[in-house]
Amino acid sequence: MKRRGDLLDISALKVVFYTYRGVIKALNGVELWMNRGERLGVVGETGCGKSVTAKSVMRLIEEPGKILSGRLLFEDKDLLQIQESDLRQIRGSEISMIFQEPNSSLNPVMSVGFQIAEVLAEKNKTKIKKQYPAVAEMLELVGLDAERVMTMYPHELSGGMAQRVMIAMGLAPKPKLLIADEPTSALDVTIQAQILELLDQLVREMGNAVLMISHDMGVVAEFCDKIMVMYAGNSVEYATTEKLFKNPRHPYTKGLLQAVPRIGRIEELKAIKGTVPDLVSPPPGCRFHKRCPHMTAVCQKEHPSFIQVEDDHYVACYLFGNEGGGGH
Amino acid sequence: MPENILEINNLKKYFELKKSVFARPKVVRAVDNVSFKIPRGSTFAVVGESGSGKTTLGRTVLKLIEATAGQVLMNGTDIYSLNKKEFMEYRRKMQIVFQDPYNSLHPKKLIKTIIGEGMKIHFKGMREQMIRKRITEVLNEVGLREEHMFRYPHEFSGGQRQRIAFARAIVLNPVFVVLDEPTSALDVSVQAMVLKMLRETKEKEGLTYLFITHDLSVVDYLADHVAVLYLGQVVEMGKKDEVFTNAAHPYTELLLNSNPVPDPFLKREKIIVDGEIPSPINPPSGCRFHTRCRYARSKCREQEPVEREHRAGHSIKCHYPLS
Numbered sequence: 001m002k003r004r005g006d007l008l009d010i011s012a013l014k015v016v017f018y019t020y021r022g023v024i025k026a027l028n029g030v031e032l033w034m035n036r037g038e039r040l041g042v043v044g045e046t047g048c049g050k051s052v053t054a055k056s057v058m059r060l061i062e063e064p065g066k067i068l069s070g071r072l073l074f075e076d077k078d079l080l081q082i083q084e085s086d087l088r089q090i091r092g093s094e095i096s097m098i099f100q101e102p103n104s105s106l107n108p109v110m111s112v113g114f115q116i117a118e119v120l121a122e123k124n125k126t127k128i129k130k131q132y133p134a135v136a137e138m139l140e141l142v143g144l145d146a147e148r149v150m151t152m153y154p155h156e157l158s159g160g161m162a163q164r165v166m167i168a169m170g171l172a173p174k175p176k177l178l179i180a181d182e183p184t185s186a187l188d189v190t191i192q193a194q195i196l197e198l199l200d201q202l203v204r205e206m207g208n209a210v211l212m213i214s215h216d217m218g219v220v221a222e223f224c225d226k227i228m229v230m231y232a233g234n235s236v237e238y239a240t241t242e243k244l245f246k247n248p249r250h251p252y253t254k255g256l257l258q259a260v261p262r263i264g265r266i267e268e269l270k271a272i273k274g275t276v277p278d279l280v281s282p283p284p285g286c287r288f289h290k291r292c293p294h295m296t297a298v299c300q301k302e303h304p305s306f307i308q309v310e311d312d313h314y315v316a317c318y319l320f321g322n323e324g325g326g327g328h
Numbered sequence: 329m330p331e332n333i334l335e336i337n338n339l340k341k342y343f344e345l346k347k348s349v350f351a352r353p354k355v356v357r358a359v360d361n362v363s364f365k366i367p368r369g370s371t372f373a374v375v376g377e378s379g380s381g382k383t384t385l386g387r388t389v390l391k392l393i394e395a396t397a398g399q400v401l402m403n404g405t406d407i408y409s410l411n412k413k414e415f416m417e418y419r420r421k422m423q424i425v426f427q428d429p430y431n432s433l434h435p436k437k438l439i440k441t442i443i444g445e446g447m448k449i450h451f452k453g454m455r456e457q458m459i460r461k462r463i464t465e466v467l468n469e470v471g472l473r474e475e476h477m478f479r480y481p482h483e484f485s486g487g488q489r490q491r492i493a494f495a496r497a498i499v500l501n502p503v504f505v506v507l508d509e510p511t512s513a514l515d516v517s518v519q520a521m522v523l524k525m526l527r528e529t530k531e532k533e534g535l536t537y538l539f540i541t542h543d544l545s546v547v548d549y550l551a552d553h554v555a556v557l558y559l560g561q562v563v564e565m566g567k568k569d570e571v572f573t574n575a576a577h578p579y580t581e582l583l584l585n586s587n588p589v590p591d592p593f594l595k596r597e598k599i600i601v602d603g604e605i606p607s608p609i610n611p612p613s614g615c616r617f618h619t620r621c622r623y624a625r626s627k628c629r630e631q632e633p634v635e636r637e638h639r640a641g642h643s644i645k646c647h648y649p650l651s
Contacts, residue, residue: 045515188377193586218588241592259520261545271521
């Protein structure tokens with residue numbers, strides 16, 4: 001299979017969750033790739049699998065979830081095949097992650113300085129104490145008063161400060177890939193603007209690739225080079241940010257863009273009819289077909305594969321000369 | 329009937345924080361001297377960030393929590409001057425939809441009970457059949473079906489639950505509804521449906537909305553008038569189009585600019601303001617926004633600006649307006 005991104009290349013990734021209601025088919029053959037230093041936004045609505053995809057990259061899917069199959073190439077290693085001990089070398093130092101709720105991912109009984117130092121010590125194989133100067137430097141870089149914040153505990157931080165600490169912790173080991181899962185969704189807009197600006201500036205200087213998970217089309221439009229749209233556990237469209245907004249191909253992407261309110265928008269909002277399918281018993285074929293205005297017989301049979309329609313533009317839809325056979 | 333369905337004069341809501349028995353209690357001025365008028369049949373939006381007091385304002389207006397001082401005139405009558413019995417009628421006329429449809433519906437009650445509960449209180453002795461008929465009517469109105477009456481909240485999605493919460497609000501034929509972040513918990517495609525439904529029902533039922541939100545793009549879609557709240561005070565207020573195109577307060581400018589735009593072709597200069605939203609317990613001296621204002625001068629730190637008319641129907645609380 002041809003390599004699509006030189007940093008990360010995920011193909012046919014399937015993840016399920018075993019629950020009392022049945023098996024939730026959360027990821028149904030996800031395709032996703034990134035080049036070094038690139039910023040990819042993953043968008044989609046609740047339950048589309050964007051966070052599960054992000055966690056899968058770090059192999060952080062826990063019981064009752066399970067990664068069933070797929071290929072997850074990070075540089076030249078398949079992260080699904082390597083040993084847990086080897087993965088630990090990558091996790092947190094080559095790939096790191098920041099979350100939506102910084103306060104629930106920081107340890108409440110450890111000082112901020114200690115927590116960041118721990119990450120660095122793990123990467124550099126030194127004593128934790130030795131890392132404090134580097135930690136101070138990193139805290140200054142994210143715009144915090146290092147001397148003061150170093151000894152603070154997470155509960156003493158405001159939402160914006162906590163997210164800065166998370167960014168410091170995520171970027172301190174200079175990862176090749178930073179995964180940001182809704183990093184600003186819990187923040188007020190003015191603070192969100194600060195944090196996005198900070199992240200933009202830092203990753204530009206440090207050259208990290210960023211995989212940004214978001215439900216906000218505005219945030220990805222402003223921050224990302226490329227966008228992956230997900231729906232009910234599938235990648236449905238991938239394009240550069242410009243192409244996706246100018247010329248969306250997949251009916252779901254089109255629907256999503258028509259539903260987003262924005263200041264100065266004159267056209268009436270259009271909702272997508274119907275609701276997201278239950279992933280315990282998803283509809284056969286394309287998972288979007290029940291809500292799709294262009295549905296044909298073939299859509300109900302087999303999931304369309306993810307095919308290239310032009311440079312840097314991929315779609316999983318039968319409207320674009322698809323042979324089918326993706327997923328399942 | 330007066331032209332303004334609701335008029336609020338110098339409304340204040342202070343909360344006392346009891347820290348210690350001996351220390352002087354600290355006071356949070358959640359709503360600090362707010363006045364505005366809502367014209368009949370319009371949607372009046374209150375926008376602000378966390379800690380701005382927007383939710384407290386919505387609840388104080390409905391007397392769900394008692395105001396510390398000030399007047400709330402509903403059709404010219406001060407609802408705070410009424411006794412319990414007189415107030416009942418106003419309780420019916422003024423309704424609210426809460427932000428989180430997962431917590432605002434009783435999990436163990438049927439939808440029929442949730443929606444019909446108010447009718448049993450306000451229309452005592454109404455026949456069950458009539459109540460059913462009215463419930464069916466409102467369910468249809470919000471885009472649900474009659475059979476949904478016999479289900480429980482957990483059987484519905486977020487968007488549907490918000491419709492149910494709205495059905496409960498309009499079942500009593502209110503004239504005024506407070507919408508407290510009604511779509512913030514919803515996905516965009518669902519949000520679009522709920523917003524449209526809110527707009528259509530407003531026309532059909534002749535409602536007036538007080539719409540509380542932090543999302544300016546939703547305000548643009550739904551509102552006729554807007555008041556921008558910062559640390560308990562209105563800093564700018566006027567017709568939505570006027571405020572959005574000629575924002576005169578630096579805070580409004582910042583809010584509008586911070587709102588991420590879903591358009592990669594629009595290149596604009598981002599305003600980044602350092603610092604956090606100050607605590608409403610210790611609001612800054614002078615103009616409360618001066619700590620984050622990029623135009624602040626010495627006067628702003630010392631003297632509190634008065635709210636004044638900037639243009640016709642556009643008021644502002646700032647020493648040095650932008651436009």
